[in-house]
Amino acid sequence: MAKWLVKTEPSECSIDDFARAPGTAIPWDGVRNYQARNFLREMTEGDEVFIYHSSCKHIGIAGIVRVTRSAYPDPKQFDASSPYHDPKSTPDNPRWQAVDMQFVRKLPKLISLDRLKNLTGLEQLPLVRKGNRLSVMPVSEDEWQLIVQLVD
DNA sequence: GCCAACGTTGGC
DNA sequence: GCCAACGTTGGC
Numbered sequence: 001m002a003k004w005l006v007k008t009e010p011s012e013c014s015i016d017d018f019a020r021a022p023g024t025a026i027p028w029d030g031v032r033n034y035q036a037r038n039f040l041r042e043m044t045e046g047d048e049v050f051i052y053h054s055s056c057k058h059i060g061i062a063g064i065v066r067v068t069r070s071a072y073p074d075p076k077q078f079d080a081s082s083p084y085h086d087p088k089s090t091p092d093n094p095r096w097q098a099v100d101m102q103f104v105r106k107l108p109k110l111i112s113l114d115r116l117k118n119l120t121g122l123e124q125l126p127l128v129r130k131g132n133r134l135s136v137m138p139v140s141e142d143e144w145q146l147i148v149q150l151v152d
Numbered sequence: 153g154c155c156a157a158c159g160t161t162g163g164c
Numbered sequence: 165g166c167c168a169a170c171g172t173t174g175g176c
Contacts, residue, residue, distance in 0.1 A: 007174090033159075055174050113175080131157040133173050158173080164166085 003139040004043060005050040005061070005127060015051045015063035018103035026065075029074045029098035030084040036136035040097045041071045049101060050139065050147070052127065053110070060112040061147065069100035111150050121146045 006028065008014065018026060031037055043049075047067040053059060073094035076084035089095035117128045125143055126132045139147075 009174090035159095059175075131174095133158055135173085154176085156173100156175095159171090161168105161170080163168095 002042070002044065002047045003049070003141065003144040004039070004047060004067075005052055005125075005137050005139050007052045007054045007127075007135040009055045010053045010062075011056070014053060015065075015103075015106050018051070018063065018065055018101070019106050022103045025068045025100035025102050027074075027098050028101050029076050029096075031074070031098070031136060032084065032086070032096060033133075033135060035134055037097055039136045039138060040099055042138075043067045043099050044070050048104065048144075050144075058110050058112070060110045060114075060116065061107065062110050063106040064104040065101040066104050067099055068102050071097040071099050074098035107151050109151075111147060115150070116147070119146060119150075 010016075013026070028040070031040055045067055049065050049067060050061045051063045051065055053062045073091070074084070074096040075098070076082040077086040077089045077094065077096045078091060079085055080087075084096075086095055113128070116122055116125075122128050122143055125139065126134045126137045
């Protein structure tokens with residue numbers, strides 16, 4: 001079972017939005033970056049995912065969700081009224097993918113980016129690397145355990 | 153609000 | 165295929 005991390009601006013979709021709808025599949029859509037999309041495609045049902053809050057007051061890992069549906073064409077790419085509309089994508093040959101996720105847990109205390117940056121063992125995680133903009137990334141089992149240990 | 157770092161686009 | 169220009173991300 002693979003592990004992942006996704007970035008989100010909490011004003012868009014936060015761990016609290018998941019927590020408010022336990023048991024409900026929430027689409028993870030709007031990813032418009034090829035490398036991130038390729039990782040979305042690799043996600044399988046049951047995979048666990050860190051939710052990372054970016055571009056906000058409290059930056060860091062805020063909780064855990066689970067993939068409940070593997071990749072399918074992101075409907076928003078075909079919706080002309082959506083900011084995620086992609087006129088170059090067609091239903092025959094969709095360019096962008098979405099997955100569904102549901103709430104697992106909110107961390108009792110957010111794990112700050114600063115703390116993650118200072119952890120030995122996370123050097124390979126794109127999240128803590130300078131200038132990195134990847135919004136969907138794999139997390140190794142070792143990295144996952146290292147981070148989960150910080151909870152509580 | 154600033155700006156460095158990055159990904160994408162498009163002219164050549 | 166190169167690369168300058170541009171738009172976006174995201175920490176500070």
